[in-house]
Structures are given as structure tokens and as C-alpha cells.
């Protein structure tokens with residue numbers, strides 16, 4: 001089931017790329033496996049899937065231990081500074097950096113291991129009160145500060161758009177994130193690259209791709225509904 005779902009989402013990604021004149025290789029589908037068992041991840045791994053997303057440090061590191069080491073683990077959830085140290089050896093990219101303090105801790109922990117961790121800055125473009133992420137207005141200044149840290153490399157921006165029935169309703173937010181990344185790119189800040197946009201989830205990834213997404217994060221569309229009532 002999960003393999004068929006993945007293939008059908010991947011085909012939608014490819015079709016949307018074609019229709020919007022984008023290269024398929026410029027868009028990566030991240031299978032968001034949070035709350036889902038390693039067996040399901042193994043099924044996808046066996047057909048060549050390597051990009052998986054998790055939103056909790058404990059779950060990500062547990063799965064890292066149990067699964068092949070060439071998986072690219074994307075941390076997409078809110079991150080507490082005291083948990084960063086567990087992530088450094090396991091994570092491929094952190095999509096959810098929303099403060100200088102957090103970036104500083106990631107940089108410090110990364111330096112201890114002589115690593116540079118690729119990060120994205122999470123922007124709350126829809127200005128939803130319930131969401132993490134910085135405000136659009138704060139973005140450039142924060143990036144200028146983070147750019148000076150030796151253990152992180154800013155690669156772009158990320159947003160979590162509101163939950164909507166119709167993905168089209170989020171187009172304005174995806175446009176806003178894209179525009180912000182172009183604006184910041186034009187500032188030519190040293191050590192900052194604005195190549196990547198992490199935006200689009202099960203309900204709106206096609207719209208996000210049309211607006212320039214490089215990472216779409218799809219959970220439900222691949223793994224089915226999540227059951228949070230089962231305790232781990």
C-alpha cells in the first residue's frame with residue numbers, strides 16, 4: 001500500500017514539474033514517516049527511497065539506529081536546544097531553525113564533530129499564531145547573524161502552510177516564501193545560499209511545486225492517516 005501511494009505521489013510530483021516547466025531533479029519528495037513503524041520505511045527503502053522526514057528527535061534517532069545508514073533524515077519539527085546534540089550524527093538537514101539561539105547550539109555541537117549542518121530557516125509566512133517560525137520581517141536580520149556561525153550552512157527557507165481543503169488556497173503563502181528567498185538571495189550574504197525551499201505537504205504539494213518548492217514533505221499521502229492515540 002505504502003509503495004503504491006509513494007509511487008502515485010511521485011508521479012504527481014513528476015507531472016506537476018512537467019506542467020510547470022521545472023526539472024524533476026529539482027524537486028525532492030520527502031516521505032514524512034513520523035509515528036509510522038520502521039517496517040513501512042523499509043518497504044520504501046527497498047524501492048530506493050532515501051529521504052525521510054521526522055519531527056521528534058527521539059523518534060528520528062531511534063529509527064536511525066534501526067535502519068540503513070544511507071537514509072537522509074530530515075528534521076522537520078520544532079527543535080529544543082537541549083536535544084540538538086543527539087541529532088548531529090544522524091540528521092541530513094534541519095528544516096526548522098527559527099531562532100539564533102537554536103542555530104548557535106547546532107553550530108556548537110556540529111563543530112565538536114567537525115561538521116557543518118545544512119539548515120533551513122522556518123518562516124511563518126501565514127502568520128498563524130499556533131505555528132513556530134519567524135516573521136517575514138525578521139528573516140534577513142536573523143540570517144545575517146546565523147551566517148557567521150561556522151557549524152551551520154543556511155541553504156534556504158521552510159514554511160508550514162495552514163491546513164486547507166484546497167491546496168490552491170495556500171498559493172499566496174508559497175509565493176511569499178519564494179519572493180522572500182529571492183529578496184534575500186539578492187543581498188549576497190556571505191555563506192548563505194538560498195537554493196532550497198521546503199514547502200508543500202499532502203494537501204498542497206502540487207501548488208507548492210508550481211511556486212518553486214524544492215522539498216515537498218508528504219506524510220498522510222504516502223503512509224495514510226496518523227494515529228496519535230497509540231503510545232510508543
Ligand SMILES: *Cc1c(COP(=O)(O)O)cnc(C)c1O
Nearest residue numbers: 032055076201202217218219220
Ligand atoms: C507532519 C508534517 C508534514 C506532513 O504532513 P501531511 O499532511 O501528513 O503530509 C509535513 N511537514 C511537517 C513540518 C510536518 O510536521
